Amino acid sequence: MSWNDVAAFWSDYTLRTVAAGAAVIGATAGVLGVFAQLRRQSLFGDAVSHAALPGIALVFLLTGSKEPAALVAGAAVTGWLGALCVTGIVRSSRVPADSALGLVLSVFFGVGLMLLTWIQRRPDASQAGLDRFLFGQAATLLTADVATMAVLGGGAVLVLILLWKEFKLLSFDPAFAALLGLPVRRLDILLTGLLVAAVVAGLQAVGVVLMSAMLVAPAAAARQWTDRLAPMAALAALFGAAAGVGGAVASSLTARTPTGPAIVLAATAIVMASLLLAPRRGLLAGVWRRWRRRRDLRLHAVLLDLHALAGQHGDPTAAPHAAAVLRAMAAGGSVRRSLRELADRGWAADAGDDLWTITADGRGEAARFLAAHAADGRPEAAP
Amino acid sequence: MMSPQVEIQLIAAVTAAACSLVGTFLVLRRMAMMSDAISHSILLGIVVAFLAVGDLASPWLVLGAAVTGVLTVALVETLHRTRLVKEDAAIGLVFPALFSLGVILLARHAGAVHLDTDVVLLGELAFAPFDRFAPGGTDLGPRSLWMAGGVLLLDAAALALFFKELKLATFDAGLAATLGFAPALIHYGLMSLVSVTAVASFDAVGLVLVVALMVGPPAAAHLLTDRLPRLLGLAVLMGAASAVGGYWLARWLDVSIAGAMAATVGFVFLLALLLAPQRGLVAAARRRATQRLEFALAMLAIHVAQHECGPDAGDECRADRVHLHLHWEPDFSEAVLRAAEQRRLLRREDGLVRLDEAGRDLARGALTR
Numbered sequence: 001m002s003w004n005d006v007a008a009f010w011s012d013y014t015l016r017t018v019a020a021g022a023a024v025i026g027a028t029a030g031v032l033g034v035f036a037q038l039r040r041q042s043l044f045g046d047a048v049s050h051a052a053l054p055g056i057a058l059v060f061l062l063t064g065s066k067e068p069a070a071l072v073a074g075a076a077v078t079g080w081l082g083a084l085c086v087t088g089i090v091r092s093s094r095v096p097a098d099s100a101l102g103l104v105l106s107v108f109f110g111v112g113l114m115l116l117t118w119i120q121r122r123p124d125a126s127q128a129g130l131d132r133f134l135f136g137q138a139a140t141l142l143t144a145d146v147a148t149m150a151v152l153g154g155g156a157v158l159v160l161i162l163l164w165k166e167f168k169l170l171s172f173d174p175a176f177a178a179l180l181g182l183p184v185r186r187l188d189i190l191l192t193g194l195l196v197a198a199v200v201a202g203l204q205a206v207g208v209v210l211m212s213a214m215l216v217a218p219a220a221a222a223r224q225w226t227d228r229l230a231p232m233a234a235l236a237a238l239f240g241a242a243a244g245v246g247g248a249v250a251s252s253l254t255a256r257t258p259t260g261p262a263i264v265l266a267a268t269a270i271v272m273a274s275l276l277l278a279p280r281r282g283l284l285a286g287v288w289r290r291w292r293r294r295r296d297l298r299l300h301a302v303l304l305d306l307h308a309l310a311g312q313h314g315d316p317t318a319a320p321h322a323a324a325v326l327r328a329m330a331a332g333g334s335v336r337r338s339l340r341e342l343a344d345r346g347w348a349a350d351a352g353d354d355l356w357t358i359t360a361d362g363r364g365e366a367a368r369f370l371a372a373h374a375a376d377g378r379p380e381a382a383p
Numbered sequence: 384m385m386s387p388q389v390e391i392q393l394i395a396a397v398t399a400a401a402c403s404l405v406g407t408f409l410v411l412r413r414m415a416m417m418s419d420a421i422s423h424s425i426l427l428g429i430v431v432a433f434l435a436v437g438d439l440a441s442p443w444l445v446l447g448a449a450v451t452g453v454l455t456v457a458l459v460e461t462l463h464r465t466r467l468v469k470e471d472a473a474i475g476l477v478f479p480a481l482f483s484l485g486v487i488l489l490a491r492h493a494g495a496v497h498l499d500t501d502v503v504l505l506g507e508l509a510f511a512p513f514d515r516f517a518p519g520g521t522d523l524g525p526r527s528l529w530m531a532g533g534v535l536l537l538d539a540a541a542l543a544l545f546f547k548e549l550k551l552a553t554f555d556a557g558l559a560a561t562l563g564f565a566p567a568l569i570h571y572g573l574m575s576l577v578s579v580t581a582v583a584s585f586d587a588v589g590l591v592l593v594v595a596l597m598v599g600p601p602a603a604a605h606l607l608t609d610r611l612p613r614l615l616g617l618a619v620l621m622g623a624a625s626a627v628g629g630y631w632l633a634r635w636l637d638v639s640i641a642g643a644m645a646a647t648v649g650f651v652f653l654l655a656l657l658l659a660p661q662r663g664l665v666a667a668a669r670r671r672a673t674q675r676l677e678f679a680l681a682m683l684a685i686h687v688a689q690h691e692c693g694p695d696a697g698d699e700c701r702a703d704r705v706h707l708h709l710h711w712e713p714d715f716s717e718a719v720l721r722a723a724e725q726r727r728l729l730r731r732e733d734g735l736v737r738l739d740e741a742g743r744d745l746a747r748g749a750l751t752r
Contacts, residue, residue: 042472043416050591092664093656098471099602102415103652106595110645113591117639135486209423213479220468220476256490261483268480275467283465 015252018205021146022244022263025202026214028153030240031160032198033219034233035191038171042219043101044083044192046212048199050105051082053112053208056133061119068145068204071133072152075200082108083192109208136207136260149201156197157237159190167191168229205248207260214240217267224278239274243267295341300369302338303347305329306358307366320355387512394511394527395626395644398584399596401535403604403622404542405577406597407615410605411553416471417574418597420459420478421452422581422590427485428452429582434492445530445582452578453571455481508587508640527587534583538576542615549573550611592641596622599648603655606662625651679719681749682709684728687736688746700736 029045036042052075059074060066082104089100160167169177170187178184195215202211218240222232247263276283305326313319327335339356342348347362358366409415425448432447455477462473508527516526523529542549552559552569560566577597584593604617628651629644636643657664686709690699699708706716720736723729728742738746 037469037472040469040471042469042475046416046419046475089656092667093606094662095602095605095656096410096413096415098413099410099415099598102419102594102598103602103649105419106591106598106645107649107652109591110595110639110642110649113642114633114636114638114646117642118636121637210479210483212475213483216472216475216479220472224467257487258490261486261490264479264483265487268476268483271476275462275465281467283467 015249017143017146018141018248018252018259019245021141021149021205022248022259023241024146024149024153024244025205026218026240026242026244026263026267027237028149028157028198028201028240029211029214030218030222030236030238031157031233032195033215033217033240034222034229034236035160035167035171036195036215037219037223038229039191041195042216043098043212044086045195045199045215047086047101047105047108048079048083048196049203049208049211050112051085051108052076052079052200052203053109053133054078054115055112056203057112057115057119061115068142068148072148072200072203075133075203076196078108079196079200080193083196087192112208133203134207134209135258136203136205136210136263137258141205145204149204152197152201156194156201160194163187163190164230205244205259206263207258210260210264213264213267214243217264217271218243221267221271221274224274224281239270240267243270299338299341299345299347300366302326302330302335303342303358303362303366304369306342306348306356307363310358310363320351320357323354323356326356390512390525390528391508391640392627392630394525394531394587395508395630395640396623397528397531397535398587399600399622399626399644400619401531401538401580402584402593402596403600403618404535404538404615405573405580406622407601407604407618408542408549408553408573409577409597410601412573415598415602416474417456417459418577418581419594420455420474421574421578422585422593422597423478424455424481424485425449425452425578425582425585426590427481427488428454430485430488430492434488445579448582448585449575449578451481452581453575456571456574507589511587530583531587534580538580541572541576545569545572588644589641592645595645595648596626599645599652600625603652606655606659621651621655622648676719676722679711679715680723680726680728681745683719683723683736684738684742684746685749687729687738688743691736691738696735702731702734702736705736 033042033045036044055074055076055078056071057074058078059070063070065071085104086097086100089095089103090097095103166177166182166187169180169182170184170191174184174188177187199211199215202214206214218236219232221239222236225235226232243266244263247266248259250266251257251259251262274282277285279285306321309321309325310319323336323339326339330338339348339350342362343350343356345361347359347365349357349359351357406415406418409418428448428451429444431451432441432444435447436443438444458477458481459470459473462468462477463470468476511527512525514526516523516529548559548564548569551562552564552566556566559569581590581593581597584596588596600622601614601618603621604614607617608614625647626644629647630640632647633640633643655663658666660666683705686705687700690696693699698704702720705711705720706713709716711719720729720731723742724731726741727739728745729736729738731737
């Protein structure tokens with residue numbers, strides 16, 4: 001494929017529609033996902049999206065309509081019902097949250113499958129077009145679909161922004177929120193409703209089975225880059241939109257690649273990159289930090305040996321010491337390399353003939369280090 | 384020679400029993416969503432193994448898929464151990480990714496793999512009797528039945544052998560570790576069983592039903608009993624019953640068998656949730672109502688006992704004004720009075736409430752308790 005093809009694709013109406021839709025979905029799910037993550041409800045979306053299936057099938061069964069707005073409304077109703085079932089079961093019985101989630105998602109989905117096969121059997125209507133709700137078919141998105149998503153997703157995000165302070169408090173410290181007199185139960189239900197809206201908005205493009213990943217992945221990626229909620233939500237929106245566009249475009253450019261899985265893989269790639277590369281929490285940053293700490297420890301060990309040797313002489317900086325002596329004192333590692341690095345920092349000086357002296361700076365650093373770690377690991381002095 | 388109908392029900396029941404058996408431990412260990420994760424990601428294993436071996440009936444397929452299941456668990460734990468994501472988020476990241484890879488591979492090699500996404504989700508239980516197990520030309524029944532039966536035996540044998548270890552690791556992981564029972568080994572052993580069970584079942588009933596059967600019956604059984612052996616037995620029984628019930632529901636409505644079974648599992652759970660003798664919602668509501676009445680009777684007795692000889696007895700003990708003093712609804716007050724009369728705690732005379740001996744005892748007992 002040449003760049004011309006790519007350019008042609010970007011001017012392509014269908015592709016633009018698809019990309020816009022996927023971006024809206026990703027951004028909405030990203031923002032709501034941050035709250036789900038905070039409330040440890042990352043898998044909640046899984047139950048909600050599966051529970052949406054019977055709603056879609058029911059609307060079609062009752063009205064015969066494939067109008068996206070109607071189907072999405074049906075999905076929202078049963079999705080929300082599923083969410084209520086999960087919280088209801090957890091609150092009213094000893095069944096733990098994870099079992100309630102698994103139960104609701106599989107049972108609602110099973111009912112959805114029953115309805116779909118029921119529809120399939122009817123001679124007057126084909127279920128073509130409902131299938132796409134399973135794995136998503138972004139290629140069939142129309143402007144009207146994207147408009148539905150934008151209204152739904154945009155509305156959810158707008159409510160979230162309007163009640164930002166309340167939801168933030170609810171998510172971090174529900175007990176304190178209740179103490180302040182906030183209507184915690186109602187806010188909780190509303191936030192769940194927003195989550196449902198975000199999920200059902202994406203069903204058409206990403207599909208029932210994988211939509212939950214869109215709630216989890218962008219939020220998990222954004223978490224790595226910042227500790228602050230608002231930037232995290234913004235970043236999650238960005239990541240979600242990027243995954244949506246990336247996946248949708250990749251899926252349209254390659255034959256026989258369903259959109260939902262492509263978007264999920266794009267989101268997964270963003271998560272992996274974030275886990276590796278994030279500046280403070282990232283895995284590479286951790287490796288770098290550990291490496292530097294180890295090197296500092298190695299250098300200081302030799303420096304302190306040198307300092308101790310120097311302390312036994314009248315003029316500490318004058319008398320040079322053989323590297324061999326230092327090697328005998330060291331616990332391990334390359335002493336000569338450490339000495340050279342110490343010299344680079346101006347803490348030691350090469351006196352030739354494998355002899356080294358400590359500099360005034362080096363004595364200062366050794367003293368500082370000893371003072372800083374004076375309390376560490378020293379056994380309590382005997383009286 | 385069984386009829387296909389009976390064979391389907393048998394396959395479903397045996398599969399359900401195997402799923403409920405391992406699922407019980409998932410539910411108890413609060414890892415129910417692992418069944419969701421494993422059953423989704425084994426798709427990748429099946430597709431990859433198929434592309435490598437080129438035979439859907441190959442045992443390598445089962446092995447490959449089971450390995451992906453265990454891999455999922457390992458990935459989730461590795462991710463969780465970095466402390467960069469919480470455990471539920473780790474699950475939510477790993478299995479959609481693996482499943483997506485599987486779906487894309489499946490879609491791109493659609494011509495080569497005789498599996499499509501519908502089969503993955505729905506299973507093909509209705510066609511299971513057509514796939515016969517016939518070594519050397521003698522028909523020994525449907526292959527799925529042998530597969531499900533084998534897995535059920537494997538699960539039962541493994542659980543029986545390591546019952547004590549599993550029980551301890553499930554209820555007190557710390558103690559198990561202290562006693563040297565290697566909880567990690569037990570964990571991965573259980574997860575391998577779950578994976579193998581999921582692979583064998585998914586072939587017949589589809590991945591959604593695997594989740595329903597692994598989570599639903601054990602969760603329902605846990606509402607009915609506290610003893611592990613009874614819990615396992617009940618879960619297996621409820622699973623098998625849901626499977627057979629679901630089959631008949633599907634036949635009656637002419638819809639997806641897997642879907643109907645999942646719905647039946649949900650129905651059975653709902654029944655248990657409502658009607659469980661001690662933990663059921665109905666029992667709890669009745670208990671609350673009884674407690675409320677008992678408390679109200681004691682309150683009434685105390686109130687009347689305090690006031691019936693006092694100067695204001697004419698007001699405080701008037702049957703139609705008692706509710707004002709006790710801050711009750713008039714209807715509730717009337718109901719309590721009637722219940723108290725029935726139990727011979729008190730009488731109503733000239734519109735005044737008079738305590739009987741039993742009522743006075745109740746008041747005294749409640750105050751001195």
